[in-house]
Amino acid sequence: MAGQIPLVDYLVLDDGEPHLIAQECTNCGARFFDRRNACAGCFATDFKTVRVATEGTVRTFTIVTFAAPGIPTPFVASVVDCDGTQVRANLINVEPNPEHVRDGMKVQLATYPIGSDSEGTEAIGFGFEPSK
C-alpha cells in the first residue's frame, strides 16, 4: 500500500501529530537537524533525539521571486524561533507579500504534499502557517 515519506528525516509523521526532531548535544544542549559527527559548539559526540516545539515566532523572512524549476514562486523563506530552537522553513498558507508577513508573527507547523513517486508514495513537506 502506498504510504507517505517525509521530505527530510527530521520531519516525523508517524508518531502522533507531525513534528520536527533535532539532535541535541547531551553536553551543551546545542541542537542540530543533520546527521552529526560531533557538536560544533563543544566537540562532544553524544546526542539525543528531541522533539522541537511545533509553535514558534518568525525571527526573519524574505519573499523569494526566483527559484529552481518546480518550486512555486513567490514563496516566503524564513527562520522560526521554536521555543529557542531555530528552524529554517517556508511560511505557508499566507499571502506572500510584506503586508501579510511580518517578523515576530506567531506561527505553527503545518505539512503539505509535495508529490507522489512511481510507486504512489507521497512525499510530505513542512512549513509554518499563521497560528490559528
Next chain:
Amino acid sequence: MSASDEIWILGIRMTKFGKHPDLDTVDLAAEAATGALADAGVTMADIGVLAAGNLMAANAGIGQQLQKQIGQTGIPVYNVANACATGATALRTAIMAVKAGEVKYGLAVGVEKLSGAGLLGAGGRKKAEASEGMVWAPAGRYGAVAPVDGRIGTEAMPGVFAQIGTEYGHKYGGTSFELFAKISEKNHAHSTLNPLAAYQKRFTLEQIMSDVMIAYPNTRAMCSANCDGAAAAVVCNGETLKALSAEQRRRAVKVSASVLTTDPYEAGCQVLPNVNTLTRNAAATAYEKAGVGPSDLDLVELHDCFATAELVHYDNLMLCDEGGAADFFNSGATWRDGSTPVNVSGGLQSKGHPIAATGIANIWEICHHLRGEAGDRQIENAKVGLAHVIGLGSACGVHILEKSAA
C-alpha cells in the same frame, strides 16, 4: 614592532570590472598580476610565493596557469578558494609567507569570470519535481527525498542576505524597504566617479525600488553585479622596503592589520548563516592589531553583496553604535562627503563582484585613495582605510591600511 614585522603593499592593480568576452580567466589574471608587478617596480624573478584565487574553477590551478603566461620561476603556488573572501585569503596567504620570513616578495591574485552567471548559492538549480519512474529515496545529511532549497527556506544568496537585513530591522528597528534601497542609491551614485566600475549609472530611488524584486527587500539593483575582473598585489616587509627607492617608499601602503575569521558556533548559525559575529570578531582583532579605531577611518570598502548586507556591516565593523546602523546611514555618514565614506568605489552593487577579485580590488580602492591617486573620487587627505569581505560558509577578511609616512 620591527621593520621586518611590518607588511607593505608595494604594488597593486585591478582590471576594469565588467564584461570581457575577449579575455579568459588567465588573461584577466595576467593583466592584474603584471600590472601589480610594474606598479611595485619588481618582476616575477623577485617573487617568492604566488597565492592565486579563483572560485568558480577552484580545481583548475589558476596559479600555475598564470605562471605559464607570465613567468615560471619554480616558486610555490597556493591556489586558494574561500567563498567571497577568496581574494582576501590569497592576499593574506602571501602576507603570511612574507611575515614568516620565507620570502622577500609575495604576489597575490584574484580573478573571476562571472558575466551572466545568474543567481548563486543554491548548489545548482536542478529540477525539483517528481518525474516518471522515480522513487523517493532519502539522501544526504538530512535524509532528503527531494531538493530542499525553496521548500525549506532559501539557500540562494539574495534571500539569505535579505533575511539578515530584515532580522537586523526586527531586532533594532528603523529599517524599511526604502531605507535599504537608499543604501543602493548611494553606491550606484558613487560608482559614477569610478571608471573601473562595471556600471557607472546613477539610479533614482524610485528606479531602484521598482526594479525587479529578487528577494524582498532586495531588488535587482540592490544585488551585487556579476561581472568579470581581476586584481593583484605585491607585498614585502618593512626591511625590504627600506632598501627601495624614495618613490617606491612613498607609494607603499602599510598593512596595519590582516585578519581572517570564520564563524564561531552560536545557536542557529547552521540554520541561517550568521555573518555578524565573524565580521565583528575580525574587526575587533584588526582594530587592536592596527592600533586604530573606527573613528580613525577615512574610508571603508565593505562587502555590500546586497543592500541589506551593507546595513548590518556598519554595525559589525563598529562604524556606529550597536543597533544604530539605520540612524547612522540616515545621517549621511556613509556618503562620500560624510564622516565615514563607505564604498566610494560603487561597491559590489555597482562596481561589480567578480568573486575572487573582490577581496583584493577593495584593497586597491583604499590604496588608490591613500596614495592620493583616486582622481575625481579622491577622498581628500585619506590616511587610514578598512577593507572587508565576507563569504558564506563563512569566511571574513578585514584589512586595515595606512598611508606611508615617507
